Amino acid sequence: MIVIPPSYEILDALDRQSLAVRIEACGRLCYKSEDRITDESAPVFIRNILKHGHNSVAEMAVLTLEVIVEKESLAGQLFKALPRFLNIDVLEKNILLITASVRAFRELYLEHGNLKIVKAITAYLLQRHALFFEDIVPERGIVPQSGVMVKKLYLSEVENLPVHLRARHRYLAVKFIVNRAVTHEMVRHRPCSFLQESQRYCRYSADKFGNQVTFIKPLFYDEQSDEYALWCQAMEESEKTYLQLLETSTPQAARTVLPNSCKTELIVYANLIQWVHMFKLRVAKGADPSMREVMIPLLADFAEQFPEVFGSLVVEQD
Numbered sequence: 001m002i003v004i005p006p007s008y009e010i011l012d013a014l015d016r017q018s019l020a021v022r023i024e025a026c027g028r029l030c031y032k033s034e035d036r037i038t039d040e041s042a043p044v045f046i047r048n049i050l051k052h053g054h055n056s057v058a059e060m061a062v063l064t065l066e067v068i069v070e071k072e073s074l075a076g077q078l079f080k081a082l083p084r085f086l087n088i089d090v091l092e093k094n095i096l097l098i099t100a101s102v103r104a105f106r107e108l109y110l111e112h113g114n115l116k117i118v119k120a121i122t123a124y125l126l127q128r129h130a131l132f133f134e135d136i137v138p139e140r141g142i143v144p145q146s147g148v149m150v151k152k153l154y155l156s157e158v159e160n161l162p163v164h165l166r167a168r169h170r171y172l173a174v175k176f177i178v179n180r181a182v183t184h185e186m187v188r189h190r191p192c193s194f195l196q197e198s199q200r201y202c203r204y205s206a207d208k209f210g211n212q213v214t215f216i217k218p219l220f221y222d223e224q225s226d227e228y229a230l231w232c233q234a235m236e237e238s239e240k241t242y243l244q245l246l247e248t249s250t251p252q253a254a255r256t257v258l259p260n261s262c263k264t265e266l267i268v269y270a271n272l273i274q275w276v277h278m279f280k281l282r283v284a285k286g287a288d289p290s291m292r293e294v295m296i297p298l299l300a301d302f303a304e305q306f307p308e309v310f311g312s313l314v315v316e317q318d
C-alpha cells in the first residue's frame with residue numbers, strides 16, 4: 001500500500017486552454033486515463049461523454065457572454081423561463097451578462113430553444129464551439145436572430161469586471177487529492193460542479209496504480225503512535241481483501257471493502273462566491289480537521305490571487 005499526505009492544485013493553467021482541452025483534462029480524472037490525452041483525443045472523448053450522459057464533465061468549462069437585446073422584452077423572455085444554473089446580471093436594461101457551463105447552455109437550448117434570445121445565444125455558440133452543440137441542434141443549424149447581439153468575454157475581460165460581478169462570473173477549479181470522507185463532504189456543496197475519481201472504473205491492481213491501493217495519511221495520529229500502527233494494519237487488511245476480490249470480481253464490486261482513508265482525486269469547479277461560502281463553512285473551527293487541513297492553505301492561496309474577494313475571510317485558530 002502507498003500512504004500519501006493530502007494535497008491540492010489550483011487548475012488556473014486550464015483557464016487558458018480551449019474548452020475542449022479543459023473538459024477532456026478534467027473528465028479523464030474520473031477514469032485516471034490522463035495518459036491517453038493526445039493532440040487529437042478531445043473531440044472523440046467529448047462526443048462519447050455527451051452520448052453516454054456523463055453530463056457533469058460538460059460542467060467543467062464556463063463561457064461568459066454579453067447579450068445585447070434591442071427590446072427589453074427579449075431579455076424578459078429569459079427571466080420568465082427561469083433557466084437553471086445560469087448566472088445572469090443585468091448590466092443595463094438591454095445588456096445582460098451571462099456565465100454558464102457548456103452543460104447549462106446545452107440544457108438552456110434543450111429546454112427553452114423556442115425563445116428568440118436562446119436561439120440567438122445557441123446560434124452564436126454553435127458557430128464557435130460546434131463540438132458541444134452539434135448533437136442537439138437541427139441538422140440545418142440555427143439561423144442567427146435579429147435584435148439580439150451576442151459577444152463572448154475573454155478571461156481577461158472577466159477579471160476586469162467590477163468586484164461584485166467578477167465574484168459571480170469568475171470560476172476557478174481546484175483538484176484535491178484527499179480521502180474519501182473529505183470528498184464526500186465537498187460534494188455536498190450543491191451549486192458547485194464536481195468530477196471524482198471513480199472506484200467503479202479504476203482497478204488499483206493495475207500497473208498504473210502501482211498494483212496497490214493508495215491511502216491518505218490521517219492527521220489524527222502521530223506516525224510513532226500505537227493508533228497509527230493500528231490504522232496501517234487496518235489499511236493493509238482492506239487492501240489485501242480488495243486485491244483478492246479483484247481476482248474474481250469487478251472493481252465496482254471489490255471497492256465495497258475500501259475504507260474512508262482511500263485516496264480520491266476530486267475537481268471542484270465554482271465561482272468565487274461559492275468558494276467564499278465553502279471556505280466559511282470548511283475552515284471554521286467546527287469543520288472536519290481533515291477538511292481544514294487542505295482548505296486553510298487553499299484559502300491563503302485564493303486570498304493572494306483575489307485579495308478583494310477572499311482577503312477578509314478569517315481562519316479561527318484551534
Ligand SMILES: Cc1cc2nc3c(=O)[nH]c(=O)nc-3n(C[C@H](O)[C@H](O)[C@H](O)COP(=O)(O)OP(=O)(O)OC[C@H]3O[C@@H](n4cnc5c(N)ncnc54)[C@H](O)[C@@H]3O)c2cc1C
Pocket residue numbers: 188189190191277281282286287288
Ligand atoms: C460542521 C459541519 C457539520 C456537518 N454535519 C453534517 C451531518 O452530520 N450530516 C449531514 O448530512 N450533513 C452535514 N453537513 C453538511 C451541511 O449540512 C451542508 O449540506 C453542507 O455544508 C453544504 O452547505 P450548504 O447547505 O450551506 O450549501 P451549498 O449546497 O453549498 O449551497 C450554497 C447555498 O445555495 C443555497 N441552496 C442550495 N441548494 C439549496 C436547496 N435545495 N434549498 C435551499 N437552498 C439551497 C443555500 O443558500 C446554500 O447556502 C455538515 C457541514 C458542516 C460544515
